[in-house]
Amino acid sequence: MTSAPFQLGALPALSRSTVDRNETLRTDPERLLSRWPDARVVVVDRYGRSPVPLAAVHELPPGGIPLATRKALSFGEEPPETAAFLGQWQDTDYWLVPGAPPEDAEMIDIEGVWGVRQQAPSAESEAWVELRGHGSLLDDTSAGLLTTAEALRNWHWRGRFCARCGGATQRRQFGWATQCSSCGREEYPRTDPAVICLVHDDVGVNGQHVLLARQPIWPPKRYSVLAGFVEAGESLEGCVEREIREEAGVEVRDIRYLGSQPWPFPRSIMLGFAARADAGAALSPADGEIEDARWVPREAVRAAFRGENEQLLLPGNSSIAHVMLRAWARAEA
Known part of the structure; x- marks a missing residue:
């Protein structure tokens, strides 16, 4: 019997996603604002870490670890200026908002990338894990959300100033575009x-x-x-x-x-x-x-x-x- 050329056979960990990210969802301000009170927020810190249940890190649940998302209203009556819409899943909208672990978080050792132990902040029965080291442990929905959130976070961090004139940029389309405050140049995630x-x-x-x-x-x-x-x-x-x-x-x-x-x-x-x-x-x-x-x-x-x-x-x-x-x-x- 002749062998067949090998194929991947499995979806790469960070290619998994269940969230509907149709462009029409993020270009409808009336819809997004009306659904904000029932939305969930993925919090990501400046190192790309997001909270997950601490117990799930030690005892991996079937289907993978879920992100510990927050209620949108805990960030205000409307999306803050730094928020970015991630998509919709099971009639719930998901957003990214930058954040940070509590100041009293302790550092704990957890299994990380390449089999090396990594330190992660832990507080309030949560651990803040990063995508590169722990993305494969997340459930499909959480993997897709955090991958998109990290991509947008990195883009906004590196695109704070206009490439044409150097002016400060302002966010548009709920995090999916920026516009220069000086020359009006628009930019989209690369x-x-x-x-x-x-x-x-x-x-x-x-x-x-x-x-x-x-x-x-x-x-x-x-x-x-x-x-x-x-x-x-x-x-x-x-x-x-x-x-x-x-x-x-x-x-x-x-x-x-x-x-x-x-x-x-x-x-x-x-x-x-x-x-x-x-x-x-x-x-x-x-x-x-x-x-x-x-x-x-x-x-x-x-x-x-x-x-x-x-x-x-x-x-x-x-x-x-x-x-x-x-x-x-x-x-x-």
């Missing part, structure tokens, strides 16, 4: 495309080895697939070819699309691809950018996912790289 590619050798359909690399700033033994931003005037496939050549010195072919995931750190969308390269192709890591690159056999990746390979630390559950590598590891050559 997303920067980046490719991430799983390269395997050309033995069989899905190969026997995968190309993994590590950056110098990563924790010891941490490896992942290669990624990079799409440049101006460049196709996605062209970006895949260039990035793999630049970072590992390898020529790839048979490039195919796998799936995508928003990555609002600060405003990317990761476009996942797979590609093939010659078996045993010599690797030449980019000086200063890639500390090490290597061909890793499938069984070594499988063992890492089972927790039986202490020499290989794979991407955390919140990243599309995790889904890509798990799908490849499960496939047959």
